[in-house]
Amino acid sequence: MIEYGRSIRWFNDYRDEIEFSSLNKFTFMQIWFMKGDLILDKVPYPKEEYVLNSNFPVIIHAVYDIDDYDKYNDELLRILKVLNHKEVIIHPVCESAPVNSKTIYTFADNIYKTNQLLKANNIKLYIENNSVIDKVNYKASDLKIVFDKNPEVELLLDIAHIDDYDHLQSILEVKFPKCIHIADKRFSEEHEHLPLGQGELDFELIFKKYLKGYEGKIIFEVVDEDEKIIKSKSIIEKIFEDK
Template sequence: MIEYGRSIKWYNNYRDEVEFSEYNKFDFMQIWFVKGELAIDKVLSPKEQYVLNSKFPVIIHALYDIDDYDKYNDELIRILKYLNHKEVIIHPVCESIPINSETIYTLAENIYKTNQLLKGSNIKLYIENNSVIDRINYTPEDLKIVFDRNPDVELILDIAHIDDYSHLQKILEVKFPKCLHIADKRFSVEHEHLPIGQGELDFKLIFQNYLKGYDGKIIFEVVDTDEEIIKSKNIIERIVK
């Protein structure tokens, strides 16, 4: 069953974000976890208590640099358990050290150790593919190293991170996703997340030829106007149905 989520506008009033999501029939929202805390403005700490009291489903999207795992795993797991979550997304990047041929193996091992901790709390881990600007967990070869080491970790596929449809096909040959990040892009631009229909991605082609039969979570990473968010959701719903 398809579930539709959206990445919140972290700079908005959180209650307004919840009301918008409820009114437009989103099933859940995505909240970023960065440098040890939830990325939500205009909410006093403890932020996780406010999120829980708001009573609208969310999923945590943790942006982790290569050396963040040991630093922030304990706090991430504490928040996940407080929120009674059974799933979490980690978006791996590498900005603190130069990337070389061994870095992907360090990442794979960091993910392995983190996944062992999460499994101890019965929490499923999703790992995101990167775009060309990040240069780690971006190529299909990188993804294969990560998922060979972590076969029980799931892929969250960010479609806006692909270079072309050949890149997409090679990623899918490594692992079929259980969760999607959805936004549009132009192929001439290394990294962007546009409202659906404003870029060059052919989502009808993607869902009919590459993601045929997809039945999981779809998270819109569109933080433009309310109208563009609603239109993006309507377009994808029509294609998927």
């Protein structure tokens, strides 16, 4: 079954974001976690208690630098427990150290240790593929190293991070995703997250050929005006209605 979620506009009032999501039939929202904190501009501390008491489902998207795992795993786990979550996304980056041939192995080891902690608490981990600008966990060969070390971990496929459809196919040959980030992009740009219809991605082709049979979470990473988010969702809904 397809579940539609959206990345929260962290700069908006949280209650307004819930109202918009509910009115437009999103069943959950994605909240970012960075450097030990939930990224929500207009939410009082403790933020996780406010989110919990707001009674609208969310999933945490944790952006982790290469040396963040030992620093922030305990706080991430604490927040997940407060929220009674059984799933979490980690988006790996490497900004604090140069990327070399050993980096992906360090990352795979970090994921292994993190997943052991999460698994002990019955929490499923999704790992996101990167775009070319991040240099790590971007190529299919990188993903293979990570998932060979961590076969129980799931792939979160960010479609806007692909270079082309050959790149997409190579990723899918490593692991089929259980969760997807959706935004549009132009192939001439290394990294973009545009509203659907403003880039060059052929979503009908993607879902009818490359991701045929997909069932799982779809998270719209379209942080724009209301109408652009609504239009983006309608494009994907129509593809699934026509299948």
